[in-house]
Amino acid sequence: MDTTTQNFDVIVVGGGIIGCNVAHALCERGQKVAVIEAASLCSGTSANSFSWINGTSKVNSEAYHRLNASGLHAYHELARRFGEQRIGLYRCGTLEWSSPGEHSQLADLRHKAERLKAWDYPVAWVTQAELSAMEPHVVFREGAEGLFALADPWLDVPVFVSFLAERIRELGGQVWDDTPVEELLVDDDGTVTGVRIANGEVTAPQVVLATGPNTPDVLTELTGYEGFRARFPMIRSPGLLVTTPPVTDRALITHILYDADTHVHLRPGSSGGLLLGSDETDGLIDEDSGVDAIRSAATRLLEMTQQMLTSFSGAALLDECSFRIGIRAVPADGDSIVGPLPSAEGLFVVCTHSGVTMGPAIGDLTAQALLSGQVPEPIVPFGLERFQF
Numbered sequence: 001m002d003t004t005t006q007n008f009d010v011i012v013v014g015g016g017i018i019g020c021n022v023a024h025a026l027c028e029r030g031q032k033v034a035v036i037e038a039a040s041l042c043s044g045t046s047a048n049s050f051s052w053i054n055g056t057s058k059v060n061s062e063a064y065h066r067l068n069a070s071g072l073h074a075y076h077e078l079a080r081r082f083g084e085q086r087i088g089l090y091r092c093g094t095l096e097w098s099s100p101g102e103h104s105q106l107a108d109l110r111h112k113a114e115r116l117k118a119w120d121y122p123v124a125w126v127t128q129a130e131l132s133a134m135e136p137h138v139v140f141r142e143g144a145e146g147l148f149a150l151a152d153p154w155l156d157v158p159v160f161v162s163f164l165a166e167r168i169r170e171l172g173g174q175v176w177d178d179t180p181v182e183e184l185l186v187d188d189d190g191t192v193t194g195v196r197i198a199n200g201e202v203t204a205p206q207v208v209l210a211t212g213p214n215t216p217d218v219l220t221e222l223t224g225y226e227g228f229r230a231r232f233p234m235i236r237s238p239g240l241l242v243t244t245p246p247v248t249d250r251a252l253i254t255h256i257l258y259d260a261d262t263h264v265h266l267r268p269g270s271s272g273g274l275l276l277g278s279d280e281t282d283g284l285i286d287e288d289s290g291v292d293a294i295r296s297a298a299t300r301l302l303e304m305t306q307q308m309l310t311s312f313s314g315a316a317l318l319d320e321c322s323f324r325i326g327i328r329a330v331p332a333d334g335d336s337i338v339g340p341l342p343s344a345e346g347l348f349v350v351c352t353h354s355g356v357t358m359g360p361a362i363g364d365l366t367a368q369a370l371l372s373g374q375v376p377e378p379i380v381p382f383g384l385e386r387f388q389f
């Protein structure tokens with residue numbers, strides 16, 4: 001590609017779900033956009049996600065919940081326009097439950113359901129009999145009750161990102177993979193004017209950094225300012241995902257399931273198996289875990305799942321499972337980072353957990369911010385200026 005003559009309205013660095021949503025929203029508004037991805041599209045955290053689209057698990061802050069809920073609405077709107085299959089959306093609903101006993105989370109779960117209802121999020125309280133009727137193969141402990149979040153879907157993220165890339169190109173945008181951004185171009189006033197890649201410069205009055213968990217390193221490398229690496233307010237939090245082979249009819253599930261007492265979560269996978277994760281087994285691995293540590297954590301996860309689904313073969317499936325460790329980018333207060341980099345004109349940063357849920361909403365709001373020069377109200381609380389760093 002000849003980049004020496006290329007100018008754009010906006011350059012998006014990073015071709016994960018966030019970068020592609022931002023670019024898509026800008027292209028839909030007639031902007032000339034380039035997405036520049038260092039490796040392959042959807043090869044970072046977006047490739048290693050549980051991909052549950054929800055506001056159900058976000059109840060600490062109303063602003064953060066609403067940003068997640070607007071992501072859910074945005075998917076339903078995309079499904080209406082393009083069809084669920086084309087965007088990789090699977091509507092199924094979530095069941096989250098707890099039961100009386102030592103580790104009971106029932107009181108918190110009731111409180112959560114009340115809060116979600118007060119915020120008009122679609123949830124219903126369900127009894128043990130109703131839980132069993134909806135998921136006949138799951139063993140619910142005595143006295144289990146919980147919530148049914150009927151609108152929550154899950155997403156086949158690679159399918160969705162491919163869809164976005166296709167749309168970006170259809171709308172006149174460019175998507176370049178295998179193209180690491182090496183440096184930010186900055187003029188004498190400190191305004192970002194573009195990026196340098198291996199074969200030249202690409203210019204634009206606005207650059208969006210959507211580089212996921214690598215954001216502190218990327219900012220350091222692109223600006224040469226070492227302070228970003230040490231102080232950018234984000235932690236990397238690894239998570240283990242186990243994909244099972246296709247399960248028997250007696251272990252089939254139809255909803256996204258979350259046992260609030262054990263923190264095991266599972267959902268149907270795209271090829272007849274199950275996708276499993278849990279907070280406990282996330283604590284048993286780290287980014288550098290070797291095969292033995294991963295297999296040991298996966299064994300524990302398969303055993304915990306077998307306690308929920310007795311017809312599931314549990315650890316006996318270990319050798320037929322595939323394992324992934326994904327790295328969550330978690331801003332220091334757990335919320336999102338969406339906004340201009342203070343003191344760097346022309347540079348907008350998006351770095352967040354739950355980016356699968358919020359991707360289309362954040363894409364839309366970022367496009368509004370870049371075009372109007374005003375940060376839209378729903379993302380005002382998520383600016384970088386809330387941190388001292």
Ligand SMILES: Cc1cc2nc3c(=O)[nH]c(=O)nc-3n(C[C@H](O)[C@H](O)[C@H](O)COP(=O)(O)OP(=O)(O)OC[C@H]3O[C@@H](n4cnc5c(N)ncnc54)[C@H](O)[C@@H]3O)c2cc1C
Nearest residue numbers: 014016018038044045046049051052181212239326355357
């Ligand atoms: C185990 C796990 C479970 C999760 N479950 C959920 C869930 O159920 N629901 C939910 O909503 N979210 C979930 N998430 C979070 C969600 O997956 C992420 O928030 C989302 O994928 C982040 O997308 P991103 O585009 O910001 O980052 P990424 O997908 O990491 O994309 C960033 C891209 O930037 C590129 N890049 C980096 N440096 C450069 C450079 N110099 N030049 C060019 N490109 C560069 C990288 O190659 C990468 O492709 C989960 C995450 C994990 C790890």
